[in-house]
Amino acid sequence: MGILKTAADLVYTIRFLKLLVTPFEKLGAFKAGIIDKDGNKNKEYPMNTLKTREAYSVHYSPFIRLVINLKKLMAKVPGGSSVVARYGAALLLIKEDGNLSDKQINMIHEETGIDILDCLVEQTQWYMLEGKQLSQGVYRSKFNNVITTGEEIVTRGDKVRVVEGHALPIDSVLGIDIYEGIHLNSGQKMYFSTGEIEK
Numbered sequence: 001m002g003i004l005k006t007a008a009d010l011v012y013t014i015r016f017l018k019l020l021v022t023p024f025e026k027l028g029a030f031k032a033g034i035i036d037k038d039g040n041k042n043k044e045y046p047m048n049t050l051k052t053r054e055a056y057s058v059h060y061s062p063f064i065r066l067v068i069n070l071k072k073l074m075a076k077v078p079g080g081s082s083v084v085a086r087y088g089a090a091l092l093l094i095k096e097d098g099n100l101s102d103k104q105i106n107m108i109h110e111e112t113g114i115d116i117l118d119c120l121v122e123q124t125q126w127y128m129l130e131g132k133q134l135s136q137g138v139y140r141s142k143f144n145n146v147i148t149t150g151e152e153i154v155t156r157g158d159k160v161r162v163v164e165g166h167a168l169p170i171d172s173v174l175g176i177d178i179y180e181g182i183h184l185n186s187g188q189k190m191y192f193s194t195g196e197i198e199k
Contacts, residue, residue, distance in 0.1 A: 012063075014108050019067040028059035029068065035060075039072045092171055092178045092191055105173065132177055133167045139181070139197040159184040160197060 019027070029035045032055040034045050041060075046052050095105050141158045154160075160181040169177035176193050183190045 015063075016067060017108060019064065020071060024068070024071070027064075027068070028055075029064060032056075032059045035068065039068045092173050095171075095173065132169055134162050134179055134194070136162050136164055136167055137199075138162075138184070139199060141192070142196050142198050154183050154185075154190055160190065160192065 024030050024035060024039045025037055027035070030037065032052075033042055034056060035041055045056070047056065095102075100108075139160045139162065141154050141156055141160055143156055161184055162179065162181045166180045168179075170180045170191075171178050178191050178193060180189055180191055181197075182188070
């Protein structure tokens with residue numbers, strides 16, 4: 001049962017990421033006329049035929065609605081319309097939460113079709129020390145973010161503290177170094193790459 005559950009989780013993870021990086025205009029919900037080019041629901045979509053009700057259930061399921069709403073939320077955030085701004089940390093959360101191997105993470109990445117060069121955001125090096133170590137102190141988040149439990153949103157400009165013992169990358173996902181810091185508003189840890197913080 002554990003293997004089947006892991007396989008099912010992996011399928012949903014791949015499906016989630018693929019939907020997340022697919023433009024609204026290429027989603028089945030748009031082609032069926034259920035949503036517009038901005039992901040907003042078409043209030044005049046006809047639900048009075050069997051064909052349209054079936055299309056609605058296939059192309060606008062609760063899972064797909066969740067992804068569409070997340071894409072709309074991300075589009076409102078500066079830099080948020082570019083999914084790759086958070087791609088490395090998102091993969092690390094998926095890897096940890098799903099207890100996935102590097103091979104499985106690579107498989108997820110290949111299925112999404114994202115070019116890894118787009119993920120390697122320009123990094124500010126002036127607060128980097130030797131050996132990829134971040135200088136300790138307080139930084140500000142450049143983007144809205146999610147703490148590791150996924151329960152709270154980090155708002156752009158929120159303070160993140162890097163403390164002794166956490167100044168080195170905790171992991172590297174597809175060549176992107178991921179660091180851990182403390183979100184000062186909630187006191188909980190969050191993951192980020194150096195391209196997502198500033199002094």
